[in-house]
């Protein structure tokens with residue numbers, strides 16, 4: 051299942067100011083009102099910069115009734131007057147809801163009269179409004195361009211807020227974090243900003259900051275699915291690990307309880323670094339941020355994760371393993387570590403949006419084990435016409451009974467292997483990255499592999515049937 055952040059309405063009160071707000075902007079006479087202003091149209095202060103000249107000239111020579119039109123079409127060489135016309139028209143276009151045209155006109159006004167503050171603030175307001183409209187329409191690249199242009203005009207907190215969210219949605223978490231933290235520093239305290247920051251910290255495995263931000267989001271009224279459960283999990287983990295020690299290697303931080311256990315920790319860290327190289331080579335993926343791994347006493351592991359006794363580990367943003375798993379031998383440990391580290395890579399690349407069959411399938415491939423049981427299970431299913439549709443394998447396998455679960459894992463394994471064999475690791479990585487931002491799996495398949503999801507499944511089924519003969 052695909053979780054989507056609900057975009058809370060962030061439309062700010064930026065609206066294009068009417069031209070009159072400018073200190074020296076003369077009120078152009080509306081048609082029919084000309085006689086009242088006549089050649090006095092230029093207000094005090096305008097004459098000094100020549101601003102009022104064409105108006106005055108028009109008023110003096112033409113019949114007063116034609117004044118408004120004369121001003122509007124005057125082949126004037128006065129940039130200030132032209133800029134003002136652009137601004138006036140922009141206000142009309144803004145009121146009509148045509149922000150693209152509004153922005154063009156205001157850019158023009160600004161080019162003609164770069165020192166007029168009104169045009170700068172109007173342009174910025176229009177850009178901000180248009181950028182937030184882009185966010186609501188999920189046009190994130192367009193939003194980034196507009197926010198960036200708006201930011202160059204003057205620094206405003208809500209620009210950082212919108213920009214940060216747009217970067218988050220285009221999968222640029224470091225830029226997103228920088229912008230959102232600037233927004234918070236500038237006073238942003240809305241649920242969406244906190245929630246997005248919390249998710250970014252979760253993705254980069256910073257549990258303490260994630261917990262602080264998610265608590266702030268809940269306090270600001272965030273009502274996101276799973277938020278309360280995530281906060282509870284982070285709080286449980288923090289409490290359970292209060293007296294854990296941390297040991298580091300190049301790419302991992304391993305947390306382990308209290309005294310002793312150094313030998314076990316070193317064994318696990320070595321296995322993890324080996325997994326980093328092997329899984330990295332498979333997906334050309336070598337993250338710089340260190341991944342956190344926690345080694346729990348067996349009973350704590352089961353209580354915290356709710357995993358069955360045979361489970362060798364889980365990945366939920368961190369790799370969690372029961373210390374008893376080490377007793378099962380180094381080959382078993384290496385296999386578990388490769389499997390869980392592959393989950394870390396897949397979840398990170400796809401931002402958790404990869405369907406479960408891809409996630410469990412690729413993790414099994416990463417184990418580098420030949421498992422005759424998987425082939426047998428699959429052959430039986432093909433013979434009995436019992437192959438499950440991929441749609442049934444998109445979400446968690448825990449709802450399956452034991453037999454269905456073994457088939458689900460076997461199918462996931464062969465589907466992932468087929469994908470890798472046919473498309474290559476590089477394209478599988480691109481697929482995972484496309485899943486992070488695409489709105490459907492089908493979109494991601496088309497974007498990264500040039501084939502529809504249905505097409506892939508049809509070919510996969512044909513290959514499974516052929517392989518089973």
Ligand SMILES: [Zn+2]
Nearest residue numbers: 389393410413
């Ligand atoms: Zn798994």
